[in-house]
Amino acid sequence: MQSFTCPACNARVYFDNMFCACGEPLFYEPEARAMWNEAEPCANREAIQCNWVAVPGETLCRSCAMSDVVPALNVGDNRQLLERAERAKRWVLANLSNWNWFTDADGGMRPRFQMLSENTGGGRAVQIMMGHDNGEIVINVTEADELIRVQRQREMGEQYRSMVGHFRHELAHFLFDRLTIAPGFLDEFRALFGDETADYNAALQDHYANPKAPGEDFITAYATSHPHEDWAETVAHLLHMVDFTDSFVSAGLSMKGVPDGYQPYADENGDNLLNIAASVAIAINDINRALDNSDLYPFILTPRIREKIKFAHGWISDHAARGA
Template identity: 65%
Template sequence: MQRFACPCCGARAYFHNLDCLCGTRLCYDPETRAMVADAPVCANRELIRCNWVADPGSAIGLCRSCAMSRVIPDPGIGDNRLLFDRAERAKRWVLANLSNWGWFTNADPGRRPHFLMLSEHVEGRTEQITMGHAAGEITINITEADALIRLQRRRDLGEQYRSMVGHFRHELAHFLFDRLAVAPDFLPAFRDVFGDERQDYAAALARHYAAPRDPGEDFITPYATAHPHEDWAETAAHLMHLVDFTDSFASAGLTMPGMPPDFRPYEETDTDLLLSVGTEVAIAVNDINRALDNDDLYPFVLTPQVRHKLRFAHRWLSRHPGRDA
């Protein structure tokens, strides 16, 4: 994520800031990717501390991100308001990242996703919520915005990593697959790299959960082995992880051996260079985290086959979406 500044005093501002120490009310403009002042604010600013500007196209004054949430949890039940706040915060982060590649901007004529932001906690009972994507609708379980719940499920599932940002990146990757699939040359190239996505999805998931496969050298995570759709979503999500933390590193003014001067990860077209720099950043920050007895920032290995898949995802996701439906 890039660095921001107060438009009035020039002090450092962070992506989620509502106010500057100088007293300026801060708003994030997703179109210019900058902090602005004196702009119309999102109607959810008080409810969930959304600091984005109101979208002129919203009849009820919501921002571009909040307007995508077609169903929201009851904020009056339990911790739903706090969890909704945290989940929407992660969504805004991921949407801002994708805008660097032109997705969901004013110049992008394609479809937008609709989010069902659901909670396991409803009036008088608990419901099971399964995250997923179907026909442009993305279901998100905001209950996992609770770090302890998320950690327990990560351990239960034997995962190396689980976060709300990761959930949004994974599910948005499914949505972006549908956007990209209308390009005549996408699906043949996709099948050469990931396999035939037309195989029975339900049966593939049933086999995966009955006997999970080791990812070996070919897949970024065990879940990626389940089906070509999941291989794509996991690979695309990891590409977003790598580009974003490398961009955050570069935006902080830090450098690495092999990193070009004024390196801009979201503008980089050489995927091998991008992955090489990202790997070095991950190793360095992993070492720092180990010095503090914390988990690794990025506990994954980019094998040659995984890099091949990441190149494919980068080539397609970093294309301007105006070319696609």
């Protein structure tokens, strides 16, 4: 994520800040990808601390307008959980806007979100399956509770689990649907990922009954379950790497192997992007280990995995030119 400054005083501010230390209000304008001091606020500014600018002529911002369903905010911790989940959604949408997804210049379909909570006020937690179907994305905001999310991460044997990660994964499914109209996409996809028309439900049942290690071909164990999940996991990891590399350079940090003025979202060379991102990850892993913290990025990019990530990068970063 890029760094931001307050227009009034030029002080460093952060993506979710509502006010600058100088006292001026802050509004994020997603089309300009910049902070403003004056703007028409999203109607959810006070309710869930949304600092985005309202869409012209509308009451909600671009991100909040995508949420068709939200939990009852007067029940339990739902207001706080939705606030955290929507913040993660705004972060991911802002990332994708660097490649012109869901901007004013993008005339394609937008995703619709059902932001659901396990706590409906009935005294008994309901089961929620996160997923994507025909443009509708279901997100379980309960996992915005860090303790719950970490517990489920351990139960499922995952190396990484976050709200930002959930949005990246589910949006990857949506991007797949958008990309299928582009000439050549499906043929290239099937050569790398396999036949996405294979029975999805049967594949998931087999995955949970007979879990497989990721091996050399898959970024995670879940990616082994079906070509659709292999794609979604691959795209999520592409977005992880581009964003942490962009955050590194935007913070003014530098190191050997990272060119001055490097812009990860503008890099058209997939190999170069992955080499630089890997260098940044290794360096920050070393820093985390000095503090006895978990690695920033505990994954190994084999040649096959790199090939898949480069394929996703080429199509997602250049979707408009490729007819998607």
